[in-house]
Amino acid sequence: MPTILTHTAVPISLWIAFGKKRIPFQLLLLGIAFCVLPDADVIAFKLGIPYEHDLGHRGLSHSILFAFSLSILAYVLTRKFQVKARVLIPFLFFSILSHGLLDAMTSGGLGVGFLIPYSSERFFFDYRPIRVSPIGIKNFLTARGLVVLKSEFFFVWIPLFAASFAILLIRLLWGKKK
Numbered sequence: 001m002p003t004i005l006t007h008t009a010v011p012i013s014l015w016i017a018f019g020k021k022r023i024p025f026q027l028l029l030l031g032i033a034f035c036v037l038p039d040a041d042v043i044a045f046k047l048g049i050p051y052e053h054d055l056g057h058r059g060l061s062h063s064i065l066f067a068f069s070l071s072i073l074a075y076v077l078t079r080k081f082q083v084k085a086r087v088l089i090p091f092l093f094f095s096i097l098s099h100g101l102l103d104a105m106t107s108g109g110l111g112v113g114f115l116i117p118y119s120s121e122r123f124f125f126d127y128r129p130i131r132v133s134p135i136g137i138k139n140f141l142t143a144r145g146l147v148v149l150k151s152e153f154f155f156v157w158i159p160l161f162a163a164s165f166a167i168l169l170i171r172l173l174w175g176k177k178k
């Protein structure tokens with residue numbers, strides 16, 4: 001996985017790009033929580049479920065079905081936020097799914113089970129510039145941890161922030177013209 005911190009770059013970028021009027025702050029916080037949630041599946045290791053199992057790490061919790069179901073459930077449970085379904089559902093869906101998409105761009109581990117439960121196949125992208133993060137804080141505070149952060153900075157944070165600020169700028173200029 002990329003580090004937990006880096007998964008949050010996706011909802012934060014969407015928030016910057018589309019603004020707090022469309023994506024209220026509470027929804028951003030929910031998106032941040034949801035985008036790291038799939039890795040709660042590391043508990044599978046403790047339970048003795050193998051990595052390659054559908055319920056193992058990078059399995060069901062990283063699938064398209066999981067992202068979709070959780071977004072719908074969140075919409076039903078948070079209607080008091082009064083955020084439109086056409087904003088809330090895609091925002092949360094993409095925040096959750098982006099976790100697996102980033103994992104599929106890492107240099108190590110097994111691929112991501114996007115299609116579980118329909119297919120147990122694990123996927124990686126051909127282009128995998130993100131260095132896989134060492135598990136555990138002790139292993140992380142080493143030179144390897146620094147290499148990971150550097151790859152995430154260059155291949156996740158910079159491109160996402162550049163894109164979101166570009167969209168923000170276009171929105172502001174567009175708004176002024178009208």
Ligand SMILES: [Zn+2]
Nearest residue numbers: 001038039103
């Ligand atoms: Zn993951």
